[in-house]
Amino acid sequence: MVAAIGRRGELGFGNRLLFRLKADMANFRRITAKTPLVMGRKTWESFPKRPLPGRPNIVATRNLDLKAPGAFVFSSLPPAIAAARAMAAQAGIAEVSIIGGAEIYAAGLEIATHMTLTEVEAEQEADVFFPQFDRKAWREMSAVRVEMDADNEEAFVIRELERRV
Numbered sequence: 001m002v003a004a005i006g007r008r009g010e011l012g013f014g015n016r017l018l019f020r021l022k023a024d025m026a027n028f029r030r031i032t033a034k035t036p037l038v039m040g041r042k043t044w045e046s047f048p049k050r051p052l053p054g055r056p057n058i059v060a061t062r063n064l065d066l067k068a069p070g071a072f073v074f075s076s077l078p079p080a081i082a083a084a085r086a087m088a089a090q091a092g093i094a095e096v097s098i099i100g101g102a103e104i105y106a107a108g109l110e111i112a113t114h115m116t117l118t119e120v121e122a123e124q125e126a127d128v129f130f131p132q133f134d135r136k137a138w139r140e141m142s143a144v145r146v147e148m149d150a151d152n153e154e155a156f157v158i159r160e161l162e163r164r165v
Contacts, residue, residue, distance in 0.1 A: 001098040001108050002031055003130055004118035004156070010126035011102060015046045018124040022151035027158055031116055032097040036084035038077070038108075041066055043100040056087050060104060077107045106131040115161040122154040139164050 004024050005011055012018055034055050041061035044050060051057035051070035058072045060080040066073055074080040084096035098108040109131060115138065117130075138161040148155045 001105060001112045001115045001117075002028060003100060003105060003115075004028075004120060005130045006120050006126065007123045008126070009130040009132070010124050010128075011100065011105075011130050012046070012128040013124065013126045015042055017046070018126060019120050019122070019156075020153050021118070021120070021146070021156060023146045024118045024152070024156060024158065027116070027118070032099065034091065035093055035095050035097045036087045038080050038084050038096055038098045038104065040101045040104040043104070044068055044071060056084070058084050058087075077104060081108075081111065102128045102131065109133050113163045115159075115163075117159045117161060118156050119159060120154050120156040137164055138162065 036056040038058045044059045058080050060074050060077045141160040144158045
């Protein structure tokens with residue numbers, strides 16, 4: 001799972017991201033390069049250009065009439081994950097990336113083994129939040145702090161987490 005959240009777990013407002021963080025976006029591209037991307041309908045619709053290039057885009061939605069040119073559409077997360085895993089295996093890739101939104105993250109927390117969580121040191125008005133989770137169930141593998149600058153409107157920490165077995 002890959003997410004950027006504010007201090008209170010804020011993810012978005014009005015179907016858009018809350019923070020403009022060039023370093024985080026570069027990290028997102030690096031982490032998700034070539035991995036199948038699993039997302040919900042609202043996340044799909046939030047992209048200014050779709051699909052995200054260079055990797056399969058997989059949308060889990062209850063709206064089976066969704067027109068998503070360039071994406072694979074599934075009725076729920078389990079078949080979307082199964083398809084993503086099959087695509088990854090066929091390409092010789094070990095992981096898939098769950099990239100949002102809130103409902104997909106909540107369901108994905110049950111099955112995720114790794115999480116890249118960008119924790120932004122700011123609060124924003126939000127209508128979508130990352131689900132609460134037991135941090136004791138996760139081990140921090142790394143943490144990289146990025147200071148606010150011309151390309152990053154807030155300071156943040158990118159944490160690589162691994163589920164404890």
